[in-house]
Amino acid sequence: MARTAARPTRPRPEAPAPPPAAARVPARRTTHWRDAALLVALGLVGYGWATLQGRPDYAIAILIGCPLLGLVMGISGERRRQRMLTQDRVLEALIAEPALRFARLDRRSVRLTRWTRWRSGDGSRELWAKRWLGLPRRIRVRFAPAARDADPEWSSLLVDIIANRLQAHYEITRLDHIACEMWIDLATLEEGEGIEPPRAQVRAVRALSKLIDPSVHLLDVELDDSEELKSITVSHEAAEKMAGAGAQTRVERIISTMHPGRWRAHWDTVNDTVRFEVRPTLPGSVWLPTDMPVDVEDLLANYDKVRIRYGIDEDGEEISWAPAIVPQMLIIGGTGSGKTATTHAIVGEVTKYGWPVWVLDGKRVEFLKHRTWPNVQVVATTVAQQVAFIHQVWLLQQERYRLMEEEGLTPADFEPLVVILDEWAEFVSELYDWYGSIKVKGDPTKPPTLREHASLVRKARTARIHLIQTMQRPDVALFGGGAGGEVRSNFGQRISVGRLDPQGAMMMWSNPSTGTTIPRGVRQRSITTDADGQPVEVQCYRFPSMTAPDDSEEGRLREQLRPAESRWPRLLILPPEQRDDLDGSGEVPIGFWDYAETDWVRADARPDLDPVVQSERRRNAGDARMAASTMAVLGLHPSELTRDIDPTTPGQRPRLRPVERIEESDDEYVDEYDVPINLDDYSGYGPEIRVLPTDLQIGDLIQVEDAAGAWAVVDELPEEDVLDANLTVISWRDDSDQAGAISLPTDTRIAARRPEEHS
Numbered sequence: 001m002a003r004t005a006a007r008p009t010r011p012r013p014e015a016p017a018p019p020p021a022a023a024r025v026p027a028r029r030t031t032h033w034r035d036a037a038l039l040v041a042l043g044l045v046g047y048g049w050a051t052l053q054g055r056p057d058y059a060i061a062i063l064i065g066c067p068l069l070g071l072v073m074g075i076s077g078e079r080r081r082q083r084m085l086t087q088d089r090v091l092e093a094l095i096a097e098p099a100l101r102f103a104r105l106d107r108r109s110v111r112l113t114r115w116t117r118w119r120s121g122d123g124s125r126e127l128w129a130k131r132w133l134g135l136p137r138r139i140r141v142r143f144a145p146a147a148r149d150a151d152p153e154w155s156s157l158l159v160d161i162i163a164n165r166l167q168a169h170y171e172i173t174r175l176d177h178i179a180c181e182m183w184i185d186l187a188t189l190e191e192g193e194g195i196e197p198p199r200a201q202v203r204a205v206r207a208l209s210k211l212i213d214p215s216v217h218l219l220d221v222e223l224d225d226s227e228e229l230k231s232i233t234v235s236h237e238a239a240e241k242m243a244g245a246g247a248q249t250r251v252e253r254i255i256s257t258m259h260p261g262r263w264r265a266h267w268d269t270v271n272d273t274v275r276f277e278v279r280p281t282l283p284g285s286v287w288l289p290t291d292m293p294v295d296v297e298d299l300l301a302n303y304d305k306v307r308i309r310y311g312i313d314e315d316g317e318e319i320s321w322a323p324a325i326v327p328q329m330l331i332i333g334g335t336g337s338g339k340t341a342t343t344h345a346i347v348g349e350v351t352k353y354g355w356p357v358w359v360l361d362g363k364r365v366e367f368l369k370h371r372t373w374p375n376v377q378v379v380a381t382t383v384a385q386q387v388a389f390i391h392q393v394w395l396l397q398q399e400r401y402r403l404m405e406e407e408g409l410t411p412a413d414f415e416p417l418v419v420i421l422d423e424w425a426e427f428v429s430e431l432y433d434w435y436g437s438i439k440v441k442g443d444p445t446k447p448p449t450l451r452e453h454a455s456l457v458r459k460a461r462t463a464r465i466h467l468i469q470t471m472q473r474p475d476v477a478l479f480g481g482g483a484g485g486e487v488r489s490n491f492g493q494r495i496s497v498g499r500l501d502p503q504g505a506m507m508m509w510s511n512p513s514t515g516t517t518i519p520r521g522v523r524q525r526s527i528t529t530d531a532d533g534q535p536v537e538v539q540c541y542r543f544p545s546m547t548a549p550d551d552s553e554e555g556r557l558r559e560q561l562r563p564a565e566s567r568w569p570r571l572l573i574l575p576p577e578q579r580d581d582l583d584g585s586g587e588v589p590i591g592f593w594d595y596a597e598t599d600w601v602r603a604d605a606r607p608d609l610d611p612v613v614q615s616e617r618r619r620n621a622g623d624a625r626m627a628a629s630t631m632a633v634l635g636l637h638p639s640e641l642t643r644d645i646d647p648t649t650p651g652q653r654p655r656l657r658p659v660e661r662i663e664e665s666d667d668e669y670v671d672e673y674d675v676p677i678n679l680d681d682y683s684g685y686g687p688e689i690r691v692l693p694t695d696l697q698i699g700d701l702i703q704v705e706d707a708a709g710a711w712a713v714v715d716e717l718p719e720e721d722v723l724d725a726n727l728t729v730i731s732w733r734d735d736s737d738q739a740g741a742i743s744l745p746t747d748t749r750i751a752a753r754r755p756e757e758h759s
Helices: 032-052 056-095 125-133 152-166 199-211 245-258 339-352 368-372 383-406 424-438 448-459 481-488 502-509 553-561 592-596 611-615 621-627 630-634
Strands: 110-115 136-142 170-176 181-186 217-223 229-235 263-268 273-278 308-313 318-321 329-333 357-361 376-380 417-422 465-471 493-497 525-529 535-542 571-573 600-602 689-691 712-714 727-733 739-745 750-753
Touching: 032 056, 056 110, 056 125, 056 136, 056 152, 136 152, 152 170, 152 181, 152 199, 199 217, 199 229, 199 245, 217 273, 245 263, 245 273, 245 727, 245 739, 308 339, 308 525, 329 339, 329 502, 339 357, 339 417, 339 465, 339 493, 339 535, 357 383, 368 376, 368 611, 376 383, 376 571, 383 417, 383 424, 383 448, 383 465, 383 571, 383 592, 417 424, 424 448, 424 465, 424 592, 448 465, 448 481, 448 592, 493 502
Parallel strands: 329 465, 329 493, 357 376, 357 417, 417 465
Antiparallel strands: 110 136, 136 181, 170 181, 217 229, 229 273, 263 273, 308 318, 308 535, 493 525, 525 535, 571 600, 689 750, 712 727, 727 739
């Protein structure tokens, strides 16, 4: 049987294994310094020979010319050596990345050409060296046929490695898939320029090339005096990739953490461009504008046009409330944040339009001076008055609903009423205590006032009754328990003044990070909704103090804001009258409904009960001081302070003597903006802990040396440094509204404090 010889098999070629990351190309042999030394020696010899020949002119020329020529040769050769060394380092960096599949240390694979010329710069040694060496305008790269050169990620990685090694921005200008060659050009220098761009600009363009697409091309850049970026505009060819809001937000967040300050972006998805710019700085205080609205004679005619201004955004655009569109407003903020000052400004703006305003003063003293402000009809301070107040607003709502149901009226027939419910949580707490003291058999378990309030929140808008409710936290329990969330959602216009904790931010904005980075050192800095319904940071308007002297700048501003006409008379809530029992056996205890349904009268009808009239019986400084002293409250009167006291009557309190006028004191008026905020108080935050940078959340506190205080708040989620995967970038904002970013090794722990959780 014939045997068939086996066909010899051709061994399958194997791709050579890539060299290790530490592989180096062989060192180049250079002779420039040796040649320079020979020229110097030749100059010395020539000098001696010319001298011996009696030719001193030749001797001097040779002595100067040969060493000078040698110096030029040495410097030129050294620059060429450094450029060749740079080319070798680029090749080694490309080979060290296995994904690029550069398998051989072949100098023909990378060629750097068209180097930029030297140009003088500042005195920095590093910058001087870079400018002396220059940058290659064009880089030619030859890659293996097995490379994934059609993959944008492969191209991006290659360009990123080159840009990282040369510390400049490059872009692909030509790619030949057949010849396996790529041309990469310097993108940050214009033709004829020979100066290296600022590092901040280079970092930004490189980062955007990696975050968006290698096709990113610089269109415009704006720098400040220190060569830090103020704005940068680029084009790209990744329209589909960057169409989503999530992708845009991530790029914005990373760029913001990489550069000083707080940044924002304007995406032009039609022209495939994006502009990044430093956010404008909001002012720390803005007065309510004094201009008066026009065409306010008929409250019904201009109702739909009314815009209640209450602040400005970072672009200087006014933020306003349109009651006809969003009827109810909710304002929250902690103590000292400027919540009440913001409400005062809103009252001042509303009364300009001639709208009546009713005020429930939960703290009893925040709106006392507004009793005489035009178009403020009533300020309820005691719980008994406040119960009657809410009941009367509820009755007005019910009557307007009856008119619509039975008599064919429409909401367009009703004049608007603005109801201020200030410090609602404080009122609810006082209400429960008060209700327990007057509750009688048969009364409901909870005060009916809360049920009436819930009804107002749901239905008052149709009756053109506009609620403005302020509180420190929008807890569901304060809106009526289990159904409180539904009641709270009826407040469409919202303002959160000052910094929020994550729980409050979630209640207010359905986002645990919104409003948690507001600087504590700036009063009335707030988060509200813009015309598109998106949360935006604003500085709310400030209203002049009601106690500022009339001849002061603030007092004069207050008078400019005062409406010229008071259309609505002031009202008083009368105390309920005591009733006798039917059988004459005694008096019937005054119950809840006696307080709720008590009579209201015009203030001028009962001057004996008008607190404004009574306050005109001024006290002198001594009487006021004695009446407010702790000794007077306890009924213990030092002999030197007693006035008109009968010593035989135990516990008798001093009788205050009326005087013709009060003696104004220079220290009576204190500008609340001049009262320093205690920035050392970090109540609401837990103890110091050590965490990894990647574990930080928006709203956490970290220790930063550059911050105004000991702690700064994290205002963006930490991100991996685009230019160094071993670093994590943390963006911070301090209490004085200064912002910055730090880069830390990912495995390094940092001191932090976290907001305490509230039940």
